[in-house]
Amino acid sequence: MTQRVRVRFAPSPTGEPHVGNVRSALFNWLYARHTGGVFILRIEDTDQQREVEGATEAIIESLRWLGLEWDEGPGVGGPYGPYIQSQRLHHYQQAAERLVQQGSAYRCYCSTERLQSMREEQQRRHQPPGYDRRCRDLTPEAEREHQRQGVVPVVRFKTPLEGETVCHDFVRGEVRFENRLLDDFVLLKSDGFPTYHLANVVDDHHMEISHVMRADEWLSSTPRHLLLYRTLGYEPPIFVHLPIILGPDRSKLSKRHGATSALAYRDTGYLPDAMANYLALLGWALDDSTEIFARDELVRHFSLERIGQSPAVFNGEKLLWMNGVYLRQLPLEALADQLAPFIAPTIGQESLTPEGRAYLLRVLPLVQERIKTLAEGPELVSYFFVDGLSYETSDLLPKGVTREATANALMVALERLRRAATFDAIALEGVLRPLAEELGVKTGQLFGALRVATTGRTAAPPLFQTMEVLGRERCLARVERAIALLG
Ligand code: GLU
Numbered sequence: 001m002t003q004r005v006r007v008r009f010a011p012s013p014t015g016e017p018h019v020g021n022v023r024s025a026l027f028n029w030l031y032a033r034h035t036g037g038v039f040i041l042r043i044e045d046t047d048q049q050r051e052v053e054g055a056t057e058a059i060i061e062s063l064r065w066l067g068l069e070w071d072e073g074p075g076v077g078g079p080y081g082p083y084i085q086s087q088r089l090h091h092y093q094q095a096a097e098r099l100v101q102q103g104s105a106y107r108c109y110c111s112t113e114r115l116q117s118m119r120e121e122q123q124r125r126h127q128p129p130g131y132d133r134r135c136r137d138l139t140p141e142a143e144r145e146h147q148r149q150g151v152v153p154v155v156r157f158k159t160p161l162e163g164e165t166v167c168h169d170f171v172r173g174e175v176r177f178e179n180r181l182l183d184d185f186v187l188l189k190s191d192g193f194p195t196y197h198l199a200n201v202v203d204d205h206h207m208e209i210s211h212v213m214r215a216d217e218w219l220s221s222t223p224r225h226l227l228l229y230r231t232l233g234y235e236p237p238i239f240v241h242l243p244i245i246l247g248p249d250r251s252k253l254s255k256r257h258g259a260t261s262a263l264a265y266r267d268t269g270y271l272p273d274a275m276a277n278y279l280a281l282l283g284w285a286l287d288d289s290t291e292i293f294a295r296d297e298l299v300r301h302f303s304l305e306r307i308g309q310s311p312a313v314f315n316g317e318k319l320l321w322m323n324g325v326y327l328r329q330l331p332l333e334a335l336a337d338q339l340a341p342f343i344a345p346t347i348g349q350e351s352l353t354p355e356g357r358a359y360l361l362r363v364l365p366l367v368q369e370r371i372k373t374l375a376e377g378p379e380l381v382s383y384f385f386v387d388g389l390s391y392e393t394s395d396l397l398p399k400g401v402t403r404e405a406t407a408n409a410l411m412v413a414l415e416r417l418r419r420a421a422t423f424d425a426i427a428l429e430g431v432l433r434p435l436a437e438e439l440g441v442k443t444g445q446l447f448g449a450l451r452v453a454t455t456g457r458t459a460a461p462p463l464f465q466t467m468e469v470l471g472r473e474r475c476l477a478r479v480e481r482a483i484a485l486l487g
Contacts, residue, residue, distance in 0.1 A: 005037025006210045009063075009070070010200065012044045013055035016261040017062045019253060019314060020215055020245050023279045027242060028213050029068040030280065030302040037210070041073030042203060043084045046092075046193045056084075062262040066272045067295070072207075080207040085199050092194035095202045095232060096155045096187045104231040105187055107153035108135040109146040130183030131156065155188040157197075157227065165223035170211075170240040171307050177223035185224055197224050205234040211304075213240040240304055243283045246311045253314050269342060269374025270319070274326035278319045282312035292325060324372040332364050339364075339377045346378035347385035359384070362469045366461040384470060389456030389478065393485045396452050398445035406449050407486040409439050413450060414479045423472040425464035432464075453482035 009025040011017060017025075032039035041063065043056055056074070063070065072078025082088055099105035108131070110118075115131070122129050136158060138146075146153070160179045167175045187198040194202070200221075204212060219241045229236040247257035254260065265275055277293050285308065286293070286301050293301065327335065336357065350356040360381070367380040383389055397406050416431045417423075432450070436443040447463050454475050460466055467475050 003210050005032060005035040006040065006208050007032050007037060007213055008040035008042050008204070008207065008209055009068075010042045010044050010203075010214075011059050012047060012050070012196075013052060013059060014047070014050045015052050015055055016058045016263055018260040019262065019279070019282075020260075021059075022062055022066060022068075022262045022275075023245065023282050024214055024242060025063055025068050026066065026276055026279050027284070027302075027307070029070075030298055031211065031213065031304065032071070033299045034302045038071045039068070040078070040080075040207060040209070041070040041076075041083060042207070043074060044196065044199060045084060045086045046196065046199050048086075048191075048193065058263060062266075065266050066262065066276055068276075085194075085203065088199075088203070089192060089194070091202050091206060092188065092199050093192060096194070096198060099157070099187065099231060100155060102231070103158070105155050105157050106136055106138070106184075107143065108156045108184075108186075109138075109143075109151045109153045110134060111151075128181065131185075133184055136184060152190040154186050154190050156184040157187050157224070157231075159184050159224075159227065165226050167219070167222045167226060167239060169219065169222070170238055170304055171243070171309055172219065172241055175219065175222075177220075179223075179227075182223060182227075197221060197228065201225050201228040201232070201234070204237055205229070205232070209237050211238045211240055213242065213304075216241045216244045240307065243308055244311045245282055246313050248313060248315055250311075250313065257314065258316055265319075267375075269376065270323050271326045271330075271338065271374075274319070274323040277326070278322050282314065283307055292322070320372050327371050327374070328368055330368075332361050332368070335364055335368060336360050338374055339381075342374045342377040343381055346382050350385055356385075359469075366465055366469060370461070383455045383457065383460075387474070387477070391452055391456040395458055396449050396482055396486060398441070398448045401441060401445050401449075403486055405439075405441070407483055409435075409441060409446055410449060410453060410479055410483050410486070412439065413446070414476065414483065417472065417476060417479065420472075423468060423475075425462075425468045428464040428467055449482075450479070454478045 007028040009028050011021055011025075029039050031037065041059075043059070045051055045056070060074065070076060072080060073083040096105060100107065110131075118132055119129055135153075135156070159182045163179050165177045165179055165182075167177070169175055185197060186195050188194055203209075222239055222241075226236055228234075245253045247253045249257075262275070266272070273295055276295060276298065277291075280293065280298050280302070281291065284302065284306055286306065330338065339360075340352070344352065363381050363384045371377065371380055396410075397403060401409075413432065413435060416435060417428075420427055420431050432446065433443060436446040439446065448458070450467075451460055451463050452458060454463075454467055454470060470478075
């Protein structure tokens with residue numbers, strides 16, 4: 001290919017970007033990075049009624065979080081800007097005017113009421129919806145009359161009444177659409193704003209987009225776009241429609257399937273690299289087995305040829321597993337950085353002091369094996385920091401051991417812990433293992449009581465390592481408190 005790859009992510013700011021949106025962004029970004037091309041962000045905000053406040057910011061935040069930086073677009077600029085469609089209205093108005101002059105489009109003066117009753121009529125007769133083309137061949141006099149009455153028209157495309165439009169999609173191959181089913185769609189609304197179809201085509205042309213990579217749901221718009229390319233005399237880009245994303249029940253992925261907003265994943269403690277890795281596999285695969293791809297590996301291996309046609313199934317469990325894989329691979333310092341905002345509210349400022357940070361770095365090896373999201377951080381580390389553990393006194397009692405015997409065992413253990421020469425895992429094991437035998441209880445029973453006393457939990461990382469990290473002072477105080485609870 002001689003032409004440089006220029007791809008774009010062109011979201012409409014109608015809400016927080018969801019998994020499907022960011023998957024499109026990622027594929028475009030990967031292709032640009034793989035080919036040394038250009039990745040463009042363009043905000044398609046021409047449907048002012050559907051615009052949601054803060055949505056553009058959410059798009060930008062999502063892309064930044066995922067590390068999908070753009071080479072041209074809002075905040076970055078570029079030679080084809082502005083990259084926000086509401087700031088480019090004259091381009092669309094000029095194109096619409098040119099099509100009208102050329103006889104490929106026409107002004108339509110039909111009132112909303114008329115269009116509404118036409119639609120109802122069509123529904124009643126079970127006819128396909130679509131404009132009945134009343135204004136397609138207005139005489140100049142009739143047009144002047146409408147204008148005299150001050151009716152503000154829309155501009156509609158004069159879709160060919162017969163023939164076919166053939167789309168050559170990179171993924172789907174040849175897809176044919178009958179023109180007579182396409183209707184005379186609106187190009188320019190009466191407020192001077194373009195519709196998606198017109199703005200999308202005009203911009204993809206002006207911005208010299210080489211490949212349009214987008215979700216499958218836009219395939220049905222492609223014949224309209226191709227007709228526009230042809231009548232405007234533009235060379236169409238290569239179309240690459242990405243397979244639909246389904247939920248585990250194989251219906252279209254939606255809120256019903258749980259969190260689908262990209263930022264919700266950030267806020268519940270997913271790592272951007274894990275998320276990108278998982279999203280890359282929604283419609284693309286290198287082979288039948290490789291699942292874990294570091295970012296640079298994705299960039300290296302990504303290709304359009306390996307985008308599949310069959311629906312991708314979004315599996316939250318798999319994503320969770322993958323996030324765990326990434327969390328376990330993080331160097332401790334990086335894990336501590338990532339966890340800091342999640343655990344600070346629970347453990348307070350302690351984690352931010354140099355001593356607290358050093359302590360956290362000793363705690364993390366014990367929990368890194370278990371953690372699957374950063375949001376689990378507070379639950380996993382809180383008992384290392386927060387005193388006054390809350391547990392039921394009955395949790396202290398091993399099965400088949402009385403309250404007195406438990407209290408007694410803990411008292412003896414307390415003494416030994418106080419006297420232990422060193423307080424590391426090996427030394428602790430050397431002190432506590434023989435003690436069980438000496439007291440005539442099972443090791444599991446003694447260790448169980450100590451685990452609850454020192455951590456407040458019945459399940460925790462290995463006991464001796466945990467006690468070593470907690471340190472003698474904390475352990476002694478906690479065992480004393482447990483003895484007091486037992487009375
Ligand atoms: N604005 C459309 C969207 O919200 C863009 C579709 C396309 O990429 O052409 O997804």
